[in-house]
Amino acid sequence: MMRRSKKERQQLLTATIKENPFVTDEELAEKFQVSVQTIRLDRLELSIPELRERIKTVAEKRFESEVRSLPIDEVIGEIIDIELDQSAISIFDVKEEHVFKRNQIARGHHVFAQANSLAVAVINDELALTAKANLQFKRSVKLHERVIAKAKVTKIDEKTGRTFVEVSSFVNNELVFVGKFEMYRSKNL
Amino acid sequence: MMRRSKKERQQLLTATIKENPFVTDEELAEKFQVSVQTIRLDRLELSIPELRERIKTVAEKRFESEVRSLPIDEVIGEIIDIELDQSAISIFDVKEEHVFKRNQIARGHHVFAQANSLAVAVINDELALTAKANLQFKRSVKLHERVIAKAKVTKIDEKTGRTFVEVSSFVNNELVFVGKFEMYRSKNL
DNA sequence: CGAGCTCTTATGACTAGGTACTAAGAGTAG
DNA sequence: CTACTCTTAGTACCTAGTCATAAGAGCTCG
Numbered sequence: 001m002m003r004r005s006k007k008e009r010q011q012l013l014t015a016t017i018k019e020n021p022f023v024t025d026e027e028l029a030e031k032f033q034v035s036v037q038t039i040r041l042d043r044l045e046l047s048i049p050e051l052r053e054r055i056k057t058v059a060e061k062r063f064e065s066e067v068r069s070l071p072i073d074e075v076i077g078e079i080i081d082i083e084l085d086q087s088a089i090s091i092f093d094v095k096e097e098h099v100f101k102r103n104q105i106a107r108g109h110h111v112f113a114q115a116n117s118l119a120v121a122v123i124n125d126e127l128a129l130t131a132k133a134n135l136q137f138k139r140s141v142k143l144h145e146r147v148i149a150k151a152k153v154t155k156i157d158e159k160t161g162r163t164f165v166e167v168s169s170f171v172n173n174e175l176v177f178v179g180k181f182e183m184y185r186s187k188n189l
Numbered sequence: 190m191m192r193r194s195k196k197e198r199q200q201l202l203t204a205t206i207k208e209n210p211f212v213t214d215e216e217l218a219e220k221f222q223v224s225v226q227t228i229r230l231d232r233l234e235l236s237i238p239e240l241r242e243r244i245k246t247v248a249e250k251r252f253e254s255e256v257r258s259l260p261i262d263e264v265i266g267e268i269i270d271i272e273l274d275q276s277a278i279s280i281f282d283v284k285e286e287h288v289f290k291r292n293q294i295a296r297g298h299h300v301f302a303q304a305n306s307l308a309v310a311v312i313n314d315e316l317a318l319t320a321k322a323n324l325q326f327k328r329s330v331k332l333h334e335r336v337i338a339k340a341k342v343t344k345i346d347e348k349t350g351r352t353f354v355e356v357s358s359f360v361n362n363e364l365v366f367v368g369k370f371e372m373y374r375s376k377n378l
Numbered sequence: 379c380g381a382g383c384t385c386t387t388a389t390g391a392c393t394a395g396g397t398a399c400t401a402a403g404a405g406t407a408g
Numbered sequence: 409c410t411a412c413t414c415t416t417a418g419t420a421c422c423t424a425g426t427c428a429t430a431a432g433a434g435c436t437c438g
Contacts (some may be wrong), residue, residue, distance in 0.1 A: 006385070022248075024424070040425085050425050052241060052394090059211075059247035064408050076298070090244035108309075108319035109265070109302035116298045133324040145263055195414070213395070224416050229396085239396055241417090 009034070010042050076113040077149060084124035085163075088151045090114060099143045106141040111177050115167040118151045119181040121164055127186035129161070134180040145171045161185045164171040198223070199231050210243040265302040266338060274352075277340045279303060288332045295330040300366050304356040307340045308370040316375035320351070324367040334360045350374045357375055369377035 009032050016031070017023060024042070029036045043050070049057075077092030093115040094106045112135060120128045141147055148170045155164040163185060169177035198221050205220070206212060214232070218225045232239070238246075266281030281303040283295045301324060309317045331335055337359050344353040352374055358366035 022245075036417085037387055037389095038385085041386080044426095052213065052244075052424070055241075055245055055248045056211075059244045105316075105318065107306070108322075109298060112301055112305070112322075113298035116301070117296070120297075127292060128195060128322045129294065129329055130324070130326050131254050131296075132326065133301075134321070135319070135322040135324070215395085226413080226416055226418095230415080233397095241395070 006042075010046055013039070013042050014046055014048065017048055017054070021053070021058055024051050032171040036097075055165065076110070076117045077147070079118070079121060082122060084122065085156065086122070086155055087153065088118050088122040090118045090121075090149050092147045092149065094141055094143055094145050094147065096143065106143070106145075106147075108137060109168070110148065111137065111169060114147060114149050114152070115169060115177060115179045116181065118149050119165040119167055119179070121181055122151045122165060123151060123183055123185055125161075125185040128163075129179055129184045131184045132182040136178045138175050138177060141169075141171055141176050144160055147171055149177075201253050202228070202231050203235055203237065206237055206243070210247055210288075211240070213240050215305040223313055239330075260325045264300050265299070265306045266336070268307070268310060271311060273310070273311065274343065274345065277307050277311040279307045279310075279340075282339065283330055283332055283336065284330065293332040295332070295334075295336075297326060298327065300330055300336065300358060301368070303336060303338050304340070304366060304368045305370065307338050308354040308356055308368070308372055309335060311342060311354060312372055312374055313341045314350075318360055318372045318373045319370055320369040325367045327364050327366060330358075330360055330365050336360055336365065338366075 004135035011030065013032070020074045025036050025039045028039045032039070032095075042048075048054075079088060082088040092108070092110075098106050098110045100107060113131075115135075116130055116133070119130065130189050149167055150170070151167045153163060154163065154166050156162070163183040165181040165183055167177075167179045168175060169179075186188065199248075202217065205217065209275060214225050214228045217228045221228070231237075260275075266279035268277060268279045268351070271277040281299070283299070287295050287299045301322075302325075305319055305322070308319065338356055339359070340354050340356045342352060343355050345351070350373075351374040354370045354372055356366075356368045356370065357364060
């Protein structure tokens with residue numbers, strides 16, 4: 001890489017670090033064919049923190065998002081009340097990561113996921129899977145709204161164990177979603 | 190925290206670091222009421238790397254998963270073919286994070302999410318939302334399986350713009366999921 | 379032409395959070 | 409009593425920096 005003007009170098013520097021925060025001053029000096037000191041002055045001017053600070057920031061963000069995405073692994077939304085094989089209630093706060101950037105409307109699959117995982121959770125069995133579902137998205141859910149999903153077990157087929165769950169989701173008492181789920185369970189009752 | 194035996198301390202040490210990799214030897218020494226050297230000997234014995242290495246690892250993992258979770262923000266699964274307002278195909282590889290730990294079966298909402306986001310994507314409009322959906326989970330999808338979802342636009346209501354999309358998902362040519370979506374779009378045609 | 383300016387490079391002292399190694403003391407078991 | 413484990417201490421060294429100071433090169437303005 002040939003030598004460039006200060007301005008040009010600093011622009012490239014910013015871009016380079018943004019793309020790969022794991023790069024050291026020495027590597028950058030090599031890349032831009034300037035001294036390490038120059039790179040440090042550049043970072044100072046551009047308020048770019050040192051390597052270890054950058055790495056730490058990246059790691060911390062991962063740790064934060066880890067916590068956030070962990071419940072996704074089990075139940076979407078927080079279950080606040082449950083009576084197995086009868087009913088359950090969960091709440092789900094719509095955050096930035098759940099909406100379309102363009103219009104701040106929650107993606108359908110998140111609303112569905114809350115309802116679906118509540119339908120799974122309400123079933124008193126180790127294995128519960130969704131067999132069929134009938135969904136109606138009544139109105140769109142927006143960023144920062146709190147969705148309260150209420151599941152009610154409407155019928156359990158005594159022979160097959162097929163369980164029918166109806167989930168209604170509300171935002172401020174307004175119905176936003178209704179889902180009828182037919183659930184499969186491993187053990188018969 | 191009172192002093193414990195070496196074994197006990199090392200177990201707690203492992204747990205502590207696992208829970209919070211950002212802790213320094215000095216903080217650990219304080220916590221366990223031993224010298225910093227003892228902590229270092231412990232880490233050596235337990236093959237626990239130093240703070241900066243730990244942080245780096247966390248950061249690197251985030252960087253890897255960044256790439257993986259980025260498309261999640263837009264479309265679940267990778268779109269490999271699309272003809273707007275006609276049809277679309279996407280593939281979705283089922284990974285650890287998509288399955289129930291207990292039985293390695295993919296959670297329904299991931300299969301739904303792939304289909305739903307494909308239904309959204311196929312629509313030639315800035316704003317497309319799911320109004321209704323009818324789902325059938327034909328058989329369970331397991332870890333490491335590759336789901337190929339095919340969406341077909343079956344009808345577009347010329348007045349309202351309501352668009353009907355049928356999505357069929359396959360694993361090795363075997364039908365695993367069918368979804369009928371009624372989609373809402375902002376602009377009439 | 380020289381003074382002042384920016385830019386670059388160098389140097390030295392210091393920092394955090396370590397590694398690697400040596401040494402020494404306390405307590406315990408055989 | 410000796411041998412061993414465990415713990416603590418201290419030293420030299422490392423990386424990837426910070427901060428401050430100094431000096432030289434190249435340009436521009438009067």
